[in-house]
Amino acid sequence: MDNEQLTHETRSFVAHQFDDLEQQKEAGTLGMWAFLATEILFFGGMFMAYFVYRFSYPQVFAAASQYMDVALGGVNTGVLLVSSLTMALAVHAAQEGKRKQIILFLIITMVFGTVFLVIKGVEYHHKFVEHLVPGFDFHYEGAEPGKSEIYFILYFIMTGFHALHLIIGIGVLTVIAVMTARGRFTKEYYTPVEISGLYWHFIDIVWIFLYPLLYLIHVHK
Amino acid sequence: MTGHTISRNRYFLIFAALIVLLVLTISMAYVDLGPFNIIIALTIAIIKAVLVILYFMHVRYSSRVTWVFVSAGFFWLLIMFTLTMSDIVTRFSF
């Protein structure tokens, strides 16, 4: 729209294959959404497996999920939600071209991401001590240890892939923060901040489903 | 597309809603509702996801193409779930 008032400085942001900044921004955003569609199906394969086994072995899943730490999982959900908020605020700051604020909010986001990972690590450690890690001297007291093992495999694989995404997310935000500090973004052009935000929120959404499905199967009683 | 900015307060509001829903999902899990537990849990999760998508991810203010892409991802997921479950659910019934 406001092509005419592109400053010389802004022009230099445009990669050679694009006609103008608008096209470049839209391409970047759309590319991230296409990637997230891929991600949905990537996690979808694991959720599929989850639903198949939860449907086939409801009692086993209910019993095995008793070993989850509902409180830690709940805290972690809150932690990720906060990080999503601060991520959104970072993008908001980018829209207003407030460089310092962007960096500040990115750092807070990464800190909360790290807190999540630490808590996750504590949980993993508990499972390890309790011999509930499949493949590592797995020993389950309750009924149907085999089928319960499937529950724990799913738990570790799904949360593991989620954690991996989070680690990558922290890496990405680090790069974005450095780029921000070097003045690579302006009010007119901050697409990289925005689309790494999309990625971060996606990770949050995955966890929004993982928490009730893995932790909250059978806490009543 | 660049144009629309959401006010900061809106973000805090959404965040508050998400936290409320989180508390709700935990407390509902402590009530035994039989098969409805999972339905409620999933419904709340879907609402939370939709809030994140619409507001934190700005889809509410994005172009039609973005809507299509987001929907496509979930639609394909639905295809996978439905057809696979059609096997699992009927496999051992005669």
Next chain:
Amino acid sequence: MSTSGSENHTNYLNDGYGVKSWLLTTDHKRIAILYMISITLFFMIGGFFALVIRLTLLSPNGTLVSADTYNKMFTMHGVTMIFFFLIPSIPAVLGNFLVPMMIGARDLAFPKLNLLSWYIYVLGGIFTLSAMVLGGVDTGWTFYTPLSSGYSHTNVVPTVIGVFIVGFSSILTGLNFIVTIHKMRAPGLTWFRLPLFIWAHYATSVIQVLGTPVIAVTLALVGFERITGVGIFDPNIGGDPILFQHLFWFYSHPAVYIMVLPSMGIVSEVVTCFSQRKLFGYRQMAFASMAIAVFGFLVWGHHMFVSGQSVYAGMAFSALSFLVAIPSAVKVFNWTATLYKGTIRFNTPMLYAFGFIGLFTIGGLTGIVLATLPVDVHVHDTYFVIAHFHYIMVGGAVMGYMAGLHFWWPKITGKLYPEGLAKFSALTLFVGFNLTFFPQFILGYLGMPRRYHIYPPEFQVLNVLSTAGASILGLGYIIPFFYFMWSLRKGKVAGNNPWNAKGLEWLTPSPPPTFNFDKTPVVTEEAYAYPEEDLAGG
């Protein structure tokens, strides 16, 4: 941008020499060439395994290789041909080269990502190749559990890692195309003015982006199960191996459309050009491509009729499979209708396009036969299935690739290939192909199972015929290899538009300049606007 202009004939080929200028290029045309070389290499490797298979089957008691080696041969043949040749073939080579040119763009939306996808492809290739060199794999390209996750004693892990990795190169290519087609079309180039090659690639990309992640995660689970010894597909602890098949085929049936849709796009380009006619039913063709991409995801259970899947699901999948035949049939009808009353020129690309239409029809119809649940119980896992999918993948998809290679070779290299020899080898290919695979329909129908290295003696005649055909087929691939190489040095200069074809890619010099067009073209007409009035007179 491209002020380098064409007066001094700067083009993408002479714009920098040196290895570095190729390995670090972000030019979609150069990346296309990198892909072309790599997939040709894998085609040769896959071809070698095929040779061993066919030679073994010359005699009923399988004297050439042992049963174990035979298992490895057909596995590695399938893995190379499907994941490392056919899936990347048209999209990564011709699509890469042509998508930006056909829509009047300087490059794809994400040139660096494009280069990255090639490196990912190479990395995946290295894993899979090393699995082969270290002793091979024997699970079949389908990696069914629990054979792959537990019982096989071969290099499953590096192979599935390789396939996992190469999947991401496919995803990135698809993602790049989707964004490019959405955002980088030249002024005036509306969706319904796009060449069908572009529609076909759009549809293909949708499948790549939405299907590939599922096989990636599934193979990751298999690899994980194999490494740790525990996994969710393990029947010993209550796991469900059929779940693996669901996840596998959720991708792998749509994947067959990744292979064939781009070929369909090529056929639309070639048929219109060499009959100088508008395409009959353009919009239907565009919608048919998209319909195939969607319906393709609804039918995967037809691979699992006898797996232990619920018969109710089987019935649903059988019925849904018939649905996907409709858009495919629409395409065949419309190509035929396009030819009607056209002035047809029988150049090599056209011969291949004819080959595609005929052989794809046979392959598609036998697909319907197989998708009929009760019939499949009889012919499942026989040579009938082998013949079916080779009719589609080799008779269809590879023929389409050959058509495209010949059609755009002058554009890519600036040189003409020798027409006479090319026609001869197209015919050779066609004859060799049918001789190889038609007997397999009969063999399968009579009950010869696939994946065995021995068979009852009464099947020998047909097997010998098939092997004889395969050697003719092989010749049909070798001849083009040599005349293409020859044409690089000695071929006649092609000029911008040797076929008198429509489409933006023909407006620019051959080989194209680095940024494709000196000036962004403006489109004012629909695709395939061939001047039909001239012929309508008679």
